[in-house]
Amino acid sequence: DSSLRERLRALRDQLHHHSYQYYVLDAPEIPDVEYDRLFRELQEIEAQHPEWLTPDSPSQRVGAEPLPSFNQVRHETPMLSLDNVFSEQELLDFDRRVKSRLDDAATLTYACEPKLDGIAVSLLYVDGILVRGATRGDGRVGEDITQNVRTIASIPLRLRGEDWPEELEVRGEIYMPRAGFERINALGRETDGKVFVNPRNAAAGSLRQLDSRITAKRPLEMSCYGIALQEGEALFETHSEGLQRLRDWGFLVSPELRVVDSIEGCLAYYEGLLARRDALAYDIDGIVFKVDSLALQAELGFVSRAPRWAIAHKFPAQEEITL
Numbered sequence: 224d225s226s227l228r229e230r231l232r233a234l235r236d237q238l239h240h241h242s243y244q245y246y247v248l249d250a251p252e253i254p255d256v257e258y259d260r261l262f263r264e265l266q267e268i269e270a271q272h273p274e275w276l277t278p279d280s281p282s283q284r285v286g287a288e289p290l291p292s293f294n295q296v297r298h299e300t301p302m303l304s305l306d307n308v309f310s311e312q313e314l315l316d317f318d319r320r321v322k323s324r325l326d327d328a329a330t331l332t333y334a335c336e337p338k339l340d341g342i343a344v345s346l347l348y349v350d351g352i353l354v355r356g357a358t359r360g361d362g363r364v365g366e367d368i369t370q371n372v373r374t375i376a377s378i379p380l381r382l383r384g385e386d387w388p389e390e391l392e393v394r395g396e397i398y399m400p401r402a403g404f405e406r407i408n409a410l411g412r413e414t415d416g417k418v419f420v421n422p423r424n425a426a427a428g429s430l431r432q433l434d435s436r437i438t439a440k441r442p443l444e445m446s447c448y449g450i451a452l453q454e455g456e457a458l459f460e461t462h463s464e465g466l467q468r469l470r471d472w473g474f475l476v477s478p479e480l481r482v483v484d485s486i487e488g489c490l491a492y493y494e495g496l497l498a499r500r501d502a503l504a505y506d507i508d509g510i511v512f513k514v515d516s517l518a519l520q521a522e523l524g525f526v527s528r529a530p531r532w533a534i535a536h537k538f539p540a541q542e543e544i545t546l
């Protein structure tokens with residue numbers, strides 16, 4: 224049996240690697256049929272030896288028995304909301320307020336990223352293994368959707384690389400790419416007539432499923448935007464370094480992430496992404512600008528639940544396409 228158990232471990236490692244290559248890097252190394260063969264072999268061994276099942280096994284991606292209800296989860300670190308601005312002048316005011324509050328704004332840089340139109344979630348990893356997924360809820364208490372997040376292929380069941388902390392809480396947005404949204408609505412029209420109004424609602428509806436086998440069939444992805452640092456833990460000095468570490472550990476992070484050294488740079492980024500908005504594979508409803516330095520973020524702090532060091536610059540509402 225030890226050689227069979229060894230084979231199971233090898234299969235798990237291989238499937239994790241190929242899943243990362245395919246779903247996070249979009250660079251598969253083997254054909255799908257080869258992946259499916261390895262996956263079936265893993266399922267056969269786990270069926271013979273259920274006692275060898277582990278929470279990070281790739282077989283967890285297909286979903287589990289439906290839950291009677293969702294448990295509640297209290298976020299160690301509250302999940303923040305963002306203040307909004309709607310014009311260039313308001314963005315310049317944000318920059319002026321930031322500078323007026325900093326002792327020394329000489330090194331001030333901003334991290335820029337698209338604001339994905341999905342559902343904010345928090346993932347908890349202990350010793351590199353995904354142990355919990357939760358919705359934002361009211362920022363302090365959310366719903367436990369661990370079974371559902373396990374089915375999302377771009378969410379690692381175990382961390383890659385090394386030097387991650389033994390307890391890591393990752394925040395991000397779960398969204399449904401437009402192509403996937405069109406596909407499940409076409410399917411819905413042909414079957415139960417259930418169609419979603421937009422990708423955000425489709426993502427929310429798919430995460431609210433008590434039956435994770437349904438979630439497993441929905442084309443969801445997660446783009447990570449932050450690490451909830453425990454007090455005093457300083458693994459890196461800037462927000463953008465933190466996001467690079469998340470990429471090293473196997474997470475999908477927006478490829479549109481940029482760091483600019485002035486508010487004019489932020490405006491150029493905003494105009495650039497607004498011009499490309501319809502060409503993106505997913506819906507965005509603005510841009511998030513953050514003071515990149517964690518030290519300056521700490522100096523700025525928060526007002527109520529929204530940080531003084533971050534702002535969402537929203538796009539004009541997209542005119543609804545009347546079909």
Ligand SMILES: Cc1ccc2cc(C(N)=O)cc(O)c2n1
Binds near residue numbers: 336340343448449
């Ligand atoms: C602090 C914070 C809160 C919500 C966020 C939401 C998004 C988003 N919807 O993409 C991106 C971010 O960087 C966020 N950052």
